Amino acid sequence: MSYYLYYYQGKYNKAEPLYLRSLEIRERELGVEHPNVAISLNNLAELYQSQGKYGEAETLYLRSLDIKEHQQEVDHPDVAISLNNLAGLYQSQGKYSEAETLYLRSLDIKEHQQEVNHPDVAISLNNLAGLYQSQGKYSEAETLYLRSLEIMERELGLEHPNVATSLNNLAYLYKSQGKRSEAEPLYRRSLEIRERKLGAEHPAVAISLNNLAGLYDSQGKYSKAEPLYARSLAIFVKTLGQDHPNTQTVTSSLTLLRLRILTGFDPATLE
Structure with a gap:
């Protein structure tokens, strides 16, 4: 869709009216509590977060999360996604304790709803590792990055792009510690x-x-x-x-x- 293209090109002014129109149509046709409305809210929140509009983004993320928790089970994988996104917002604002609580809850849902070695679990481990790295908790971060990488390699194969992402993040941790070799x-x-x-x-x-x-x-x-x-x-x-x-x-x-x-x-x- 064109609004995704504009978003990934950084053309935020062009993307925003399309996101807003999509949200308006879904609210009118499906009702304000429909899960697809939660998706539109999440997408618009991501756009605002990318622009540094953290207050607007938080409001939309929270509303998206509230819809998912009311329309689905509180431990549904879609709820875990919203928790993860809101945690990422708090992390970008330096609200580390709030972010950690949400990342851990998201991880817990994924581990209970899926296999503990599922790639989605690996993504949560990676995100939590990034939080610990930003706090200078390098040992905790390395343990999680390595576990995430191990899951990705085993479940997706050594050549999967997600493996490349895990390798990149672990490399960045080592660089941050001066472990350049x-x-x-x-x-x-x-x-x-x-x-x-x-x-x-x-x-x-x-x-x-x-x-x-x-x-x-x-x-x-x-x-x-x-x-x-x-x-x-x-x-x-x-x-x-x-x-x-x-x-x-x-x-x-x-x-x-x-x-x-x-x-x-x-x-x-x-x-």
């Missing part, structure tokens, strides 16, 4: 999987290229980092456009890298 092979394997399974110009490939470039950049390996940043940028410009936040982030990283190469001066060291 452990991070590099994970970033590289994640990139290789995405290139083979998604195609050389997929946005997820651009993310992997940027992350690997960032690792080399942090090590002062500028000749390795520069072509990766450049390739990542070319993919983002082609697929998402010049104004997308991902494009702008890589543009900034590449510009700063080239300035360091030319002058030996790092503007990032200035206060």
Whole structure:
């Protein structure tokens, strides 16, 4: 649908009226408590969250969750999805205790409604690990990332894109701890999987290229980092456009890298 396309391209102003129209139609035709209305509310909340409109997003996430809990069982997998999304919002705001409570409840529902080694359980483990990482709880995060990766590899196969995501996240944890030698092979394997399974110009490939470039950049390996940043940028410009936040982030990283190469001066060291 076009509103999904606009959302993933970062064209939020074009996406919003389409999301609102979809919500209005569903409320009118299905009733304000219908599960499909909850889906529309969730989608609009994600859009607002992406724009940093946290208050608006929270209101919609809470309403979506309330509909699902009233129309379905409180331990239904769809409820777990809403809990996870609301937890992600709280995490992005630094509300870690609120986020942890929701992530744990979401994980508990998934483990009881599905097999403990189900890929959906692995996703919840990954999200909880990300929360712990953001709090500096690296040991707890590593345990969960490794368990999530193990489930993904066993249940989906070594070449699945979700495995690439798990590898990327674990690599980022190691980089955050200064374990660059452990991070590099994970970033590289994640990139290789995405290139083979998604195609050389997929946005997820651009993310992997940027992350690997960032690792080399942090090590002062500028000749390795520069072509990766450049390739990542070319993919983002082609697929998402010049104004997308991902494009702008890589543009900034590449510009700063080239300035360091030319002058030996790092503007990032200035206060």
